[in-house]
Amino acid sequence: MPFLLLQILVFGAYTLALVFLAGEAFNWKEDRRLFYVGGNRLTLVPMVGTFVATWMSAASVLGYTMWLYADGYVAFTGSVNGWLIGLLFMPFIVRKLRASRALSLPQWLGDTFGDRRLRSLSAVSLIGAYTFYMVIQFRAFGTIVATLLDIKVIVASALVYLFVLYTTFGGLPSVARSDTLNLALILGGVLLAAGNLLKRAGSLAAVHAAIAERAPAMLHPWSEGWSPLVTTLMMLSWGLGVAANPQYAVRLLSARTTRDAYGTLAYSSLIIGAIYAGLTVLGLSAFVLFPGVRAASDELAFTRLFSLALPPLPALALFLAVLAAAVSTANSQLLLAACSLCYDLSPREGRNRGDLVTEDRFLFKNRLAIAGIATAALALSQFRLPGVLLIGRYSWTVVAICFFLPLYVIRTPRPRALFVPLSAALLLHLFLTVFLGILPELALLPALALEGLLYFWPRRKGP
Amino acid sequence: MRSSRPLSIETRIKVILTAIAMALTALTVGTALTQGFFERAGEARLLLETARSAASGLPADHVEPLLKRLKPFWKEAPRAQGAETVRSADGQEWRFVLDRAAIWNALVYRQRYVLVAGLIGLLVAVELAVFLAYSLTRPMKILAWGCEQMRSGRWVRLPTLSRTPYELEALNEAFNGMVDDLKRWQEFQKQAARVERLAALGSVAAAVAHEVKNPLASMRIHLDLLRGRLPEKEKDCLEILGAELDRLNQTVSQLLSYARPRPPLFGPVDVRDLLSWTASMTSTPCRLAAVNLSWAVEEGCPPIWGDGPQLKQVMLNLVLNAVAAQPNGGSVRLEAQRSGQNVALRVEDAGPGIPAELLERIFDPFFTTRPDGTGLGLSIVHRIVEGHGGRIDVESTGQKTVFSVTLPTAPPGKKES
Ligand SMILES: Nc1ncnc2c1ncn2[C@@H]1O[C@H](COP(=O)(O)OP(=O)(O)OP(=O)(O)O)[C@@H](O)[C@H]1O
Numbered sequence A: 001m002p003f004l005l006l007q008i009l010v011f012g013a014y015t016l017a018l019v020f021l022a023g024e025a026f027n028w029k030e031d032r033r034l035f036y037v038g039g040n041r042l043t044l045v046p047m048v049g050t051f052v053a054t055w056m057s058a059a060s061v062l063g064y065t066m067w068l069y070a071d072g073y074v075a076f077t078g079s080v081n082g083w084l085i086g087l088l089f090m091p092f093i094v095r096k097l098r099a100s101r102a103l104s105l106p107q108w109l110g111d112t113f114g115d116r117r118l119r120s121l122s123a124v125s126l127i128g129a130y131t132f133y134m135v136i137q138f139r140a141f142g143t144i145v146a147t148l149l150d151i152k153v154i155v156a157s158a159l160v161y162l163f164v165l166y167t168t169f170g171g172l173p174s175v176a177r178s179d180t181l182n183l184a185l186i187l188g189g190v191l192l193a194a195g196n197l198l199k200r201a202g203s204l205a206a207v208h209a210a211i212a213e214r215a216p217a218m219l220h221p222w223s224e225g226w227s228p229l230v231t232t233l234m235m236l237s238w239g240l241g242v243a244a245n246p247q248y249a250v251r252l253l254s255a256r257t258t259r260d261a262y263g264t265l266a267y268s269s270l271i272i273g274a275i276y277a278g279l280t281v282l283g284l285s286a287f288v289l290f291p292g293v294r295a296a297s298d299e300l301a302f303t304r305l306f307s308l309a310l311p312p313l314p315a316l317a318l319f320l321a322v323l324a325a326a327v328s329t330a331n332s333q334l335l336l337a338a339c340s341l342c343y344d345l346s347p348r349e350g351r352n353r354g355d356l357v358t359e360d361r362f363l364f365k366n367r368l369a370i371a372g373i374a375t376a377a378l379a380l381s382q383f384r385l386p387g388v389l390l391i392g393r394y395s396w397t398v399v400a401i402c403f404f405l406p407l408y409v410i411r412t413p414r415p416r417a418l419f420v421p422l423s424a425a426l427l428l429h430l431f432l433t434v435f436l437g438i439l440p441e442l443a444l445l446p447a448l449a450l451e452g453l454l455y456f457w458p459r460r461k462g463p
Numbered sequence B: 001m002r003s004s005r006p007l008s009i010e011t012r013i014k015v016i017l018t019a020i021a022m023a024l025t026a027l028t029v030g031t032a033l034t035q036g037f038f039e040r041a042g043e044a045r046l047l048l049e050t051a052r053s054a055a056s057g058l059p060a061d062h063v064e065p066l067l068k069r070l071k072p073f074w075k076e077a078p079r080a081q082g083a084e085t086v087r088s089a090d091g092q093e094w095r096f097v098l099d100r101a102a103i104w105n106a107l108v109y110r111q112r113y114v115l116v117a118g119l120i121g122l123l124v125a126v127e128l129a130v131f132l133a134y135s136l137t138r139p140m141k142i143l144a145w146g147c148e149q150m151r152s153g154r155w156v157r158l159p160t161l162s163r164t165p166y167e168l169e170a171l172n173e174a175f176n177g178m179v180d181d182l183k184r185w186q187e188f189q190k191q192a193a194r195v196e197r198l199a200a201l202g203s204v205a206a207a208v209a210h211e212v213k214n215p216l217a218s219m220r221i222h223l224d225l226l227r228g229r230l231p232e233k234e235k236d237c238l239e240i241l242g243a244e245l246d247r248l249n250q251t252v253s254q255l256l257s258y259a260r261p262r263p264p265l266f267g268p269v270d271v272r273d274l275l276s277w278t279a280s281m282t283s284t285p286c287r288l289a290a291v292n293l294s295w296a297v298e299e300g301c302p303p304i305w306g307d308g309p310q311l312k313q314v315m316l317n318l319v320l321n322a323v324a325a326q327p328n329g330g331s332v333r334l335e336a337q338r339s340g341q342n343v344a345l346r347v348e349d350a351g352p353g354i355p356a357e358l359l360e361r362i363f364d365p366f367f368t369t370r371p372d373g374t375g376l377g378l379s380i381v382h383r384i385v386e387g388h389g390g391r392i393d394v395e396s397t398g399q400k401t402v403f404s405v406t407l408p409t410a411p412p413g414k415k416e417s
């Protein structure tokens, strides 16, 4: 059978699996709690599925592997390490979050400080961050499929757009179900590909030996170019960004019990570790076996490298894993963006369900928002705007500024006391990034410091 | 998880549309591929034939470059069974077989957009299916909700949905119609139960009244006999005793006339006479309560077709109520005017009015707010007016109350003429 046909059939099979496993889009007894947080009833398996699948984005699978392929272990120190640090923070907020019955993180923030402005501010930054992150997912997957099938990027992006749209229409229950499928594909694809390459390279020790001979700097965990300070700061701010990311926090809210929430974190860290280990093996052995593959973008280089390095079937499994990673991350981000738009930015929406008809209308509005935001992201992904990535990183750190302090640092919130420190931190961040041209991730740290200082200062002076 | 549950509409529609999309894609792509394959194979054979006939006249080293042109579709297979042979003039042989895989690959590559479009079509079909299913299930969901509500004793009407198919709208309307009818039926049953209760009460009251009336009459006679025999200073007591007896008697008569009404004896009743009689009869209570009574009859007002004494009782009861409502002075205005085939009698007072929540009960027998009232006055009025084929309405605000009685001017049979 022609390989191209096989590829398309595999994508078709994925479509069918998604359509019939992700289940109902319009639940018969749905309300906003079910739609946003799965009615706080998700059990351990879908919880782990959706947590890990959301964690592994196409950008991180690609970006990490290709960075590793180019620079070696410094990629781990510079990115994954930081993300895993973020994961370590998470157990500390489980109880705090679950004590509130909020449906979204902006709502939690607004409720905790009795301040609607905080809710709107964080909702706006969430919409921005997630929209731009979706752009990245669409683009990553679009480029890969476009290269594989030799079709236009827009057609390939439309495919992932429709996958994402379909799974998000059902709200969190359907996102979680499809994420479980996606996690299986990610894990399977990465491990299959890694195992295949490792068999050809001999063993991990052989890979290390080969690297030590050819490019010993790659085994060094710190970059020569960066000072350890910058690396540490980078790591820290990645960690803070992940720790404060509502896309994980909201999953802790939706677990059925607190025990399940802790269990999710524990099992997820194991699976995430396994996937990163697989990706590490992939990147390093690919370097040993097929060095020197270059292309205009990470996505192109990834496709070219692994079409070359892997036999057709494991390569297909790996690309399917990237598709699954893109879909599973984008749909949860899309859901959160729609939630921010329809729920957190609409002052009249209460947390409890209205009567049947208003609830129905409200959720329909959410679906329109989902379609609208996804379409906007698809359109943005087709313009080769140079700034898109930067805006994405920028809004990302804004989200971290909004949530890190209240989630992890402030123990007893004072009503309406956070808005001013938060605004000052955002302004400082804007100033540092736009006028001084500092990386948004690095500017995050002084901004957070200022926010903390302003928040805690008056209390020390007060009676 | 819930394998026993039957498939939902959404899943069914999804399955159908998916099947259609897949079948269509398979059909078009399959046809295109098969047709393409045979065309390519035909072309390849033609190419081989030309090469073969050309080769038969050329030396081997000239044939080589010629055979290169066969490459995309033919591959050399020196030892294959059933291979095509090409022979050069000097007798060298090449054997070729059709390279099917290469042809297929080229074809699939050519059709790749169709294949991807099929995939996209499949996804779009599924998404459409989802919304199709939604538009079907939404009204049903609301209907189910309505039934649930009704079962738990809450009366609901289903909201009219925008953009639903008319069949489902009909379902909605049927439900709402059913609710309305049920509600009316319940209301009717309540009414019927009340009427029954009142009727039972009425017959008991009538029996009691009947038994009380005769002893009362005899007590009255003996009281009158006593009057001559008692000394002058005891006569005050007798006076009071007599008045109380009269009151008792009146109550009993009222009760009787409510419980066992006499059918009206119809005849023309002059409206002017009716009002002037009422005014003169109530002049004493009016004076006592400092109420100013006035009356007016419209020019050319026709006579009422009714029972004179009963109509007098109606007016008397209404005016006495009006006076009783203004113990510290006020005014009562009686008016009569023609209104179409009827005559409208109005009794208006400037009293404190009737609270809205009591309005629907004032015509009930024994409903009263006055310590010395029987509560029978208005119920008798109501019954008489109904017996005349007329109607009575009340309008009451905080400053005034208006009772209007509309009565026919001609017997029912002659109305049309
Ligand atoms: N013109 C009026 N203004 C205010 N309230 C009135 C008026 N007419 C009737 N009502 C209210 O209606 C009640 C019922 O009236 P109805 O004539 O049936 O009984 P009654 O006047 O209380 O007793 P009865 O007429 O047997 O002495 C009265 O108790 C009074 O509260």
Ligand SMILES: [Mg+2]
Binding pocket: B317, B320, B321, B373, B377, B378
């Ligand atoms: Mg009365």
